[in-house]
Amino acid sequence: MRLQNTELMHVEAELRAPVASAQLVRFHFDKPINTLMQDDGNYRLDLCLTPRPQNARACYPNRWNPSRYERIGNLFVVPPGEAMIARSDDCGEQSSLVCQLAPEPMRKLFDTKLEWTDKRLLAGLDIRNANIQGLLLRLAQETKHPGFASEMLVELIGAQLAIELSRYCSDSGESNVAGGLSSWRLRIIDERLREVDSAPTLTELAELCRLSVRQLTRGFRASRGYSIGDYVAESRIEQAKRLLATEQSVKAIAYTLGFSSPSSFCYAFRRATGETPGQFRQSLLKAH
Template identity: 65%
Template sequence: VICEIPAAAINCWLDDGGIDWTDRRLAAGLDITHPHMRACLLRLADEVRHPGSGSAILAELIARQLAIEVARYCQAIGEGPVSGGLSSWRLRRIEERLHMLGPPPTLGELAALCNLSPRQLTRGFRASRGCSIGDHIAQTRIDMAKRHLATPQSIKEIAFALGFASPSSFAYAFRRATGSTPRQFRQRRLSPPFSG
């Protein structure tokens, strides 16, 4: 799904009436991994693939939420030189660890992996990705769960493979993040889209 948002849809949410699109802001817009925006895009894609009652209105509301999230993201990008962010090798190590099966890593484990203190890691990650490392870990686990739900694995197997204490704790976390249970999500993925 390609989602184009007109500048006016973003600017209307900003106090100063618009964004000065500096090179730094344009560069930051090329790879937005903020969990709120990612969740909006995934929800929008799901709605487009599997429309239901009120789909057009719901898609418009999700797009408006996305515009607000983009406005907040762009407003938060400072104008000074990029500093305090993590190097690409550290970000790569974090991603590799997050995509391993089993319980999610602790902040201490990730900090040791990057040879940083937890405080340095926390600040550097936010400067690099625009979100907290905790939000990113949670979103990565949900994304992994969605991929596993497209396989024949049982929900119980998926829950334990992703390091959840029980299938019910997995279902709770998944529903809180996506608005549907793992079973509902799987059923929507498997049901063919309605064509009338």
């Protein structure tokens, strides 16, 4: 996968194996992103380790209307043979684990060629599969601190990723999206969650969307494939990551985000990221 403006990308560590490669990458954006990612024959999985720039979104220009941009989540995949334009509304730095996965293992798992439908392309921009994320986090750890038989470990994780990604793609292709939310309702939800404020209640979101809570929860799951409660919780953690990059105290951040106490915030943050807020802040400081 080749990027325009490659001078904005710095590879901090790398491991390679025949089936997969892993890179710890730091991006520096001195202006809002507008980058074309061009295919080199592999799957590209990008798991952000620090918050993405605000309102990160993407378009597949060869497939979609040029004005159609969809939200990018913590983890996205760009399949072989595709070009993707990524955009954002702000600049700064962001770190990711970038995994290049050879297509052959996935081809063997399907009787026919995997078709990247519109539904699958959209699902690939925001992958919330715990198994895939867990494998990539293990890959990031090994890339940062390689040990005995690192290449073999990358190969084994790459094979597991091929299986999990194949399952995810298969499920995305079969899921029923009837009854999903309209694009303007999804946009309103995303805009509300980008506000640095207490987490919205389901009642508030339902009122903004002019729906009942039941219609909202069912429609959101049909559109995105996961619950709106999980989405709100994850969005709050992402807001926390952004605020931890500032000078605000952990206590102030906890109450800003609507947690009942700093301890409940620390518990939720560690459960979601594997680090305490203090440890995450230290890792940000070391990276600069």
